Amino acid sequence: MQLVVGRIGRAHGIKGEVTVEVRTDEPELRLGPGAVLATDPAGVGPLTIETGRVHSGRLLLRFAGVGDRTAAEALRNTLLIAEVDPEETPEDPEEFYDHQLMDLDVVTVDGTAVGRITEISHLPSQDLFIVERPDGSEVMIPFVSEIVTKIDLDGQVAVIDPPRGLIDADEAEVASSRDAQQGEAQQGEGDKSAEGDA
Structure with a gap:
């Protein structure tokens, strides 16, 4: 089974590195050095990861055969696709592919x-x-x-168990108008009591 695990962003530096938008919970497994990834569009790949590092919170990868900024920039917006065994499951039972x-x-x-x-x-x-x-x-x-x-x-x-308004926008609008009406009613009662005290 094929899964999209990342999308290549802009080139970084002049030595062929690219930024990658990670789309997997296991980047160290799917996007580590030596990994061979199919691509979309298909004609770009397969790509083999040579090096990877995190810089300023972003994953930077360099692929085999991509040695300069021009070649790296040509990969922009390419999707990276990994082959995953359909029977494979994450180690943590609270995580899912x-x-x-x-x-x-x-x-x-x-x-x-x-x-x-x-x-x-x-x-x-x-x-x-x-x-x-x-x-x-x-x-x-x-x-x-x-x-x-x-x-x-x-x-x-x-x-x-969605909070109110997450599923139905109408529900949120009805709730907010109801809250506004209640607020106006309470304000009106407050005005009345203030008038009574005068």
């Missing part, structure tokens, strides 16, 4: 169907599930324990 989570049904804790995971987005601060709703719209669910309460791979389901 993207392919394990793809296509899981998403339901709330009370059993309400939300949709299906179509993509996992790896952001610097957290991972997001991109969930396709039955009506074709998409919703983004932060993959944090406070919201995603259970991943059941056997049942092919992710259970979520």
